[in-house]
Amino acid sequence: MNLLRVENLKVDYLTPDGVLQAVDNVSFEIKQGEILGLVGESGSGKSTAAMAAMRILGPPALIAGGRVIFKERDVLKMTAEELRRWHWQDVSIVMQSALNALNPVLVIQEHFVDTINAHCPEQSNGEVLERAAKLLKMVDIDPRYLKSYPHELSGGMRQRIVIALALALYPQLLIMDEPTTALDVVVEREIIKRVLQLQKEMGFAILFITHDLSLLLEFATQLGVLYAGRLVEIGPVEVFRRGGVHPYTQGLFQAVPQLHGAREAFKSIPGSPPSMKNPPPGCRFHPRCPLAEERCSKEQPELKQIAQEHQLACHVRSRD
Amino acid sequence: MNAGLLFKQMLTNRKALAGMILFGLFVLMALIGPWMVQDPIEFTSIPNQPPSLDNWFGTTGQGQDVFAQTVVGSRATLAIGCASGFLVVILGAVIGGIAGYLGGRTDDFLSLLINIFLVMPGLPLMVVLAAWLPPGPLTILSVLVLTGWAWHARVLRAQTMSLSQRDFVLAAKVTGESSLRIVTAEILPNMLSLMTSSFIGATIYSIGAQVGLEFLGLGDISNVTWGTNLYWASNDSALLLGSWWTFVPTGLCIALLGFGLTLINFGVDEIANPRLATESLWVRKLKGRATVDGSTPVIEGGVR
Amino acid sequence: MNRSVEYLLRRLGFYSLAAMVAITLNFMIPRMMPGDPAQIMFARFKGEMSPAVITAMRETFGLTNDPMWQQYLTYLKHLFSGDLGISISNFPKPVISIIATGLTWSIFLAGSALIISFILGTSLGALAAWRRGGILDSIMPPLLALLGAFPYFWMAMLVLFVFGFGLGWFPLWHAYPDGTSPGFNSPFILGALYHAALPAATMVIASLGGWMLAMRNTMIGILGSDYITYARARGLTSRRVLIRYAARNALLPNITGFGMALGFVLGGALLTEIIFSYPGQGYLLIQAVRAQDYPLMQGLFLTITLAVLGANWFVDIVTLLLDPRTRR
Ligand SMILES: Nc1ncnc2c1ncn2[C@@H]1O[C@H](COP(=O)(O)OP(=O)(O)OP(=O)(O)O)[C@@H](O)[C@H]1O
Ligand SMILES: [Mg+2]
Numbered sequence: 005m006n007l008l009r010v011e012n013l014k015v016d017y018l019t020p021d022g023v024l025q026a027v028d029n030v031s032f033e034i035k036q037g038e039i040l041g042l043v044g045e046s047g048s049g050k051s052t053a054a055m056a057a058m059r060i061l062g063p064p065a066l067i068a069g070g071r072v073i074f075k076e077r078d079v080l081k082m083t084a085e086e087l088r089r090w091h092w093q094d095v096s097i098v099m100q101s102a103l104n105a106l107n108p109v110l111v112i113q114e115h116f117v118d119t120i121n122a123h124c125p126e127q128s129n130g131e132v133l134e135r136a137a138k139l140l141k142m143v144d145i146d147p148r149y150l151k152s153y154p155h156e157l158s159g160g161m162r163q164r165i166v167i168a169l170a171l172a173l174y175p176q177l178l179i180m181d182e183p184t185t186a187l188d189v190v191v192e193r194e195i196i197k198r199v200l201q202l203q204k205e206m207g208f209a210i211l212f213i214t215h216d217l218s219l220l221l222e223f224a225t226q227l228g229v230l231y232a233g234r235l236v237e238i239g240p241v242e243v244f245r246r247g248g249v250h251p252y253t254q255g256l257f258q259a260v261p262q263l264h265g266a267r268e269a270f271k272s273i274p275g276s277p278p279s280m281k282n283p284p285p286g287c288r289f290h291p292r293c294p295l296a297e298e299r300c301s302k303e304q305p306e307l308k309q310i311a312q313e314h315q316l317a318c319h320v321r322s323r324d
Numbered sequence: 325m326n327a328g329l330l331f332k333q334m335l336t337n338r339k340a341l342a343g344m345i346l347f348g349l350f351v352l353m354a355l356i357g358p359w360m361v362q363d364p365i366e367f368t369s370i371p372n373q374p375p376s377l378d379n380w381f382g383t384t385g386q387g388q389d390v391f392a393q394t395v396v397g398s399r400a401t402l403a404i405g406c407a408s409g410f411l412v413v414i415l416g417a418v419i420g421g422i423a424g425y426l427g428g429r430t431d432d433f434l435s436l437l438i439n440i441f442l443v444m445p446g447l448p449l450m451v452v453l454a455a456w457l458p459p460g461p462l463t464i465l466s467v468l469v470l471t472g473w474a475w476h477a478r479v480l481r482a483q484t485m486s487l488s489q490r491d492f493v494l495a496a497k498v499t500g501e502s503s504l505r506i507v508t509a510e511i512l513p514n515m516l517s518l519m520t521s522s523f524i525g526a527t528i529y530s531i532g533a534q535v536g537l538e539f540l541g542l543g544d545i546s547n548v549t550w551g552t553n554l555y556w557a558s559n560d561s562a563l564l565l566g567s568w569w570t571f572v573p574t575g576l577c578i579a580l581l582g583f584g585l586t587l588i589n590f591g592v593d594e595i596a597n598p599r600l601a602t603e604s605l606w607v608r609k610l611k612g613r614a615t616v617d618g619s620t621p622v623i624e625g626g627v628r
Numbered sequence: 629m630n631r632s633v634e635y636l637l638r639r640l641g642f643y644s645l646a647a648m649v650a651i652t653l654n655f656m657i658p659r660m661m662p663g664d665p666a667q668i669m670f671a672r673f674k675g676e677m678s679p680a681v682i683t684a685m686r687e688t689f690g691l692t693n694d695p696m697w698q699q700y701l702t703y704l705k706h707l708f709s710g711d712l713g714i715s716i717s718n719f720p721k722p723v724i725s726i727i728a729t730g731l732t733w734s735i736f737l738a739g740s741a742l743i744i745s746f747i748l749g750t751s752l753g754a755l756a757a758w759r760r761g762g763i764l765d766s767i768m769p770p771l772l773a774l775l776g777a778f779p780y781f782w783m784a785m786l787v788l789f790v791f792g793f794g795l796g797w798f799p800l801w802h803a804y805p806d807g808t809s810p811g812f813n814s815p816f817i818l819g820a821l822y823h824a825a826l827p828a829a830t831m832v833i834a835s836l837g838g839w840m841l842a843m844r845n846t847m848i849g850i851l852g853s854d855y856i857t858y859a860r861a862r863g864l865t866s867r868r869v870l871i872r873y874a875a876r877n878a879l880l881p882n883i884t885g886f887g888m889a890l891g892f893v894l895g896g897a898l899l900t901e902i903i904f905s906y907p908g909q910g911y912l913l914i915q916a917v918r919a920q921d922y923p924l925m926q927g928l929f930l931t932i933t934l935a936v937l938g939a940n941w942f943v944d945i946v947t948l949l950l951d952p953r954t955r956r
Contacts, residue, residue: 445890
């Protein structure tokens with residue numbers, strides 16, 4: 005059953021030199037207990053799409069169109085109070101900047117207390133603290149750190165704490181936005197392993213955002229590739245294990261995966277990502293695409309079903 | 325950002341433009357006004373007359389023309405205010421810049437000096453200094469500079485420090501450019517908007533403090549300035565006699581000038597801090613559909 | 629906790645150093661000026677005082693024929709035993725006793741005005757930033773900036789003229805009604821509040837805009853930070869995000885600003901006192917200036933500086949309590 009369905013989502017940023025369409029017609033679905041991976045270069049709109057779906061993007065953003073359905077409920081029509089209750093009980097997020105996500109003047113414990121109290125005001129203080137301690141143990145952190153301030157903890161510890169916070173109300177969907185890019189490889193692996201264990205135990209779905217395609221191949225069930233604010237390919241992970249179909253996806257594979265951050269990897273594709281302020285006409289990838297034809301610079305390709313659950317936006321490849 | 329670009333952006337910013345027009349009017353008044361009015365010191369009419377056709381702003385307790393005094397007073401006040409604002413920023417930039425750029429022991433010492441001057445209460449120190457020095461514009465100017473520089477040194481030091489850590493400055497250091505060149509070519513241009521707002525802030529402060537000192541009688545009370553105008557108004561018991569016209573025009577002028585300068589600074593702030601400008605734009609474009617609860621607004625079709 | 633104590637001691641050390649600088653300035657200024665300081669200082673004494681008193685005064689300020697360092701020591705010795713000399717305008721009262729009552733009134737008036745203005749201004753600023761584009765955000769800042777552009781003492785003149793002389797709603801001078809005696813009795817306390825209302829109000833009006841704008845701008849910065857987005861994402865109520873996450877954090881830099889603005893606002897407060905003939909430090913200051921009462925002037929400078937330094941230390945303690953990061 006579908007947990008989250010995003011349809012034709014459009015997100016704009018109002019900048020002094022015009023409207024920037026950071027996310028354009030993006031659609032995807034996440035089923036219960038599934039892991040959907042989103043990959044794309046820096047600036048391709050991954051965070052924007054995820055945060056807009058949760059409606060937590062502040063100024064200067066606005067949602068210019070589309071639908072976001074969570075279990076039959078229309079997120080874009082929710083009132084402020086409905087949104088507040090939906091957040092964290094049903095969907096939670098580990099933000100990209102998780103290291104700065106904690107209030108520097110509150111101890112860790114108060115973050116748990118505030119979060120749990122906001123949704124379960126009937127719980128006593130003792131119960132809340134007990135739960136906070138249990139959550140910290142889940143991510144292998146000693147509960148005595150509940151009394152610490154964020155600046156007293158290492159990056160890895162803060163990251164685990166933010167993950168523990170995200171699970172505080174047993175949500176059905178967890179969004180993880182590059183949860184490990186700021187950490188070293190060893191810590192990254194440990195944390196991902198732990199999250200996957202917890203996912204098996206608790207059964208939540210994950211929307212996992214990263215630069216690192218090879219990482220996603222290890223555990224994602226579905227995968228979407230974002231280029232310049234548009235999805236170019238989305239489908240079951242097996243398709244991608246075989247190398248994908250879209251020329252951009254394939255370009256991603258030609259690069260040797262780097263240990264840390266995939267920025268380097270994209271260098272194997274000639275050229276650089278387009279300016280989002282005035283993207284190229286037609287297919288946004290055509291200036292860098294080895295297969296580009298005349299049509300590609302004129303007509304924007306739409307996502308089309310090319311196999312069971314596999315969608316592609318490419319004039320050339322969907323013809324073959 | 326170079327000076328030309330900053331100025332061009334200031335011309336397109338509504339607040340800065342309004343402020344510059346207001347300031348320009350006062351500069352004009354200070355430059356040519358004194359030749360267009362009668363002698364401000366001459367005892368021409370009956371004392372303490374309310375505004376009339378002969379004396380637009382009435383007469384002082386001594387029978388001088390208030391309008392002439394207000395116009396003539398702008399010259400000295402503005403001149404000393406701007407001069408002091410300028411000197412304060414130069415002194416602040418030199419001391420703050422040296423401290424921030426060199427770091428280490430020099431910085432420790434200069435920071436200590438800056439901090440000590442910062443915690444000294446300005447007005448009482450000014451009063452003691454001005455009381456011992458011979459009265460006159462030079463005394464006022466030096467007292468203002470001596471008590472005003474520390475704040476700007478602090479701000480400019482912090483800016484220099486963060487700039488000298490930036491890539492382009494580090495790169496220049498590695499390639500062996502001389503310190504003087506790095507400071508003048510790489511650091512100073514990047515401090516332009518900060519120094520502009522410092523200058524404006526310092527000028528506002530100098531005008532206020534100068535008027536205060538002169539009001540206390542620590543200026544040369546035979547000069548005509550906005551400060552001495554208020555000194556004489558109070559000395560001639562304007563409040564008791566009900567002659568409000570002897571202090572209202574001067575006060576309004578001070579406030580309008582200060583307000584104009586503040587507006588310029590609001591504008592410079594918006595230019596230097598794009599976040600402020602971007603958010604104002606967002607709020608304006610969404611016209612009431614902007615959310616205050618932090619949730620992303622949904623506007624089908626977007627806005628243009 | 630040890631680190632906190634260490635931090636406060638370090639700050640105390642700094643303020644002591646600043647105090648020594650002020651004391652030294654007080655000693656140096658008369659000596660650096662053109663002319664014989666003793667001549668200038670006691671010019672107005674002539675005829676009123678016996679030579680013996682003049683000699684004693686010279687002692688107090690170290691204006692003897694000894695070498696400079698010895699003069700300095702003499703001056704310090706008198707200072708630390710609480711001897712600030714004798715006032716010329718209130719001869720033969722010692723400066724210290726004149727200043728003591730004045731300081732109490734000043735701290736009462738300027739202190740309450742400052743605190744009211746700070747609390748009101750930062751609250752307004754926080755709300756303006758929270759409701760970007762609302763009435764508070766669009767109309768108040770320019771309006772308050774305009775009000776803040778008037779010199780404090782001019783605002784005081786106008787307010788006194790309208791509400792005191794014109795409408796007669798408020799007393800025209802002094803700190804408490806004639807006929808009441810200072811102490812813990814309600815006529816005196818109510819009277820003192822009544823007398824302080826107008827001067828305090830003018831100071832609040834003149835300084836409100838500064839606090840509001842500073843708070844608004846820090847708040848806007850903080851509202852864009854990740855921990856605010858994250859607090860909202862967690863479903864915290866708006867109230868809680870505003871108070872515990874945004875306003876509280878935005879307050880910290882402004883409290884530091886509060887400490888630094890103390891000296892500046894105090895200057896404005898002194899001038900306000902003069903207009904209202906309020907018997908605080910400002911009133912004494914103008915008396916001293918008019919009568920060229922140098923000992924009183926210098927005594928005022930010293931005590932005001934010490935008061936400001938003390939207040940700054942207090943602000944440090946408050947910051948320490950509110951911001952764990954300083955406890956590092
Ligand atoms: N506050 C903002 N104002 C204006 N433009 C923005 C803002 N935030 C993001 N953008 C733009 O929106 C586009 C998408 O940004 P987003 O952060 O979603 O990318 P991302 O895919 O998450 O990149 P990264 O991998 O670096 O996190 C980028 O071009 C970016 O410049
Ligand atoms: Mg991102």
